[in-house]
Amino acid sequence: MAVAERAIPTPRRMAGTRQHAGLALLGRVLMYAVLILGAFVFVLPLIWMISTATKPVEEANLPGFYLLPSHFQMIENFQSAFRRIPLAHYFVNSFFVTITATVTDGNGNVARRRTAVSSASTHSQIN
Numbered sequence: 001m002a003v004a005e006r007a008i009p010t011p012r013r014m015a016g017t018r019q020h021a022g023l024a025l026l027g028r029v030l031m032y033a034v035l036i037l038g039a040f041v042f043v044l045p046l047i048w049m050i051s052t053a054t055k056p057v058e059e060a061n062l063p064g065f066y067l068l069p070s071h072f073q074m075i076e077n078f079q080s081a082f083r084r085i086p087l088a089h090y091f092v093n094s095f096f097v098t099i100t101a102t103v104t105d106g107n108g109n110v111a112r113r114r115t116a117v118s119s120a121s122t123h124s125q126i127n
Contacts, residue, residue, distance in 0.1 A: 053077055 047067065052060050054077070057070040081087060103111060 035073075051067045051069070054072050054074040055066075056071070056073050057077075059066070059069055
C-alpha cells in the first residue's frame with residue numbers, strides 16, 4: 001500500500017502586502033491617537049478638580065487654567081468645607097441608602113439571590 005504524500009502548502013505572497021501593512025499601521029496609529037485624546041478629555045476634569053481643591057479660594061476663582069497652586073492648601077480647604085457643610089452626615093446618609101437599596105428589593109423585603117437550584121426547587125413546588 002502506498003501512503004499518499006501530502007503537499008505542505010507554502011505561503012504565498014499576496015499582491016499589495018506592503019500597502020495593506022502600511023494602511024494597517026496608519027489605522028492603528030489613528031486608533032491610538034483617538035484613544036489617547038479621549039482619555040485626556042475624560043481625565044482632564046478630574047485633574048482640574050484636584051488642582052482646584054489644592055488652591056486658596058482667591059486663586060481658585062481666577063479666570064484661566066492654572067494647574068499648580070501658588071501654595072498648597074488642600075487640608076485647610078477640606079477642613080473649611082467640613083466645618084461649613086455637614087458632609088459627614090451626607091456621607092453616612094448615602095452609605096445607609098446604598099446598603100439598604102442593595103440588601104432590599106425596593107419594597108422593604110430582603111432581596112434573595114436566585115440560583116439555578118432555588119429556581120428548580122420553586123418550579124417543582126408549583127407543579
